[in-house]
Amino acid sequence: MILLSPLILAVVLILLVFNTLARIVRKFWHFPMPEFMAPWIDNKYRHKYVQPPDVMAARHGILPGMKVLEIGPGNATYTIASAERVGPKGSVTAIDIEPKMAERAGRRLKEAGITNAEARVADVYAMPFADNTFDLCYMMMVIGEIPDMRRAVTDIRRVLKPGGLLTFTEILIDPDYPLKSTLIRKVTPLGFKVKQFTGGFVHYTLIFEKA
């Protein structure tokens, strides 16, 4: 225990330094997370202690039979949980701007034997979907990475059905972490109202409803 404490302290300090440097770089240079980092952030500690995939699928407001859109699936662990939750009558479409990331997500869906979900390359600014297509759209650690939030949310609103849900999940360790108040201030004028908030400062889920 005596040895463990300095070790924990060292890990926390390294994370803090890395995070601060990343925040400074991200202030001036916006780019999508590189594909090789997907397994780093999608690790067993996150699944076990912070964001268990099945818990998150429920927390995102996903129900059986829903037609769900995910932006920026990364390693697709949460896409798989969402596909399991919507069941055979529902579907999940995951889009990513990075071809390698979409390819990785598609491969992982296939390996998991998921048949009601697909991953494809698309930009959230101009999605290849008809108006009023989806019941729910969710993004985990994605919105802060997108330079023009207004443009992204406007196109998400277009593809959501009337009364559709838009869910954001954020975690403080992400260098692009937005405050809950920032999301409310920027998203509500674009035709959404706050429906539900879960969590706290360190990590949270905020659900909006298309007004």
Ligand SMILES: C[S@@+](CC[C@H](N)C(=O)[O-])C[C@H]1O[C@@H](n2cnc3c(N)ncnc32)[C@H](O)[C@@H]1O
């Ligand atoms: C930090 S990763 C989050 C991965 C995953 N959601 C998770 O929580 O593990 C952000 C993802 O958003 C994607 N992304 C960034 N900008 C995008 C855009 N304009 N349109 C679609 N996807 C985008 C990135 O390529 C990346 O896969």
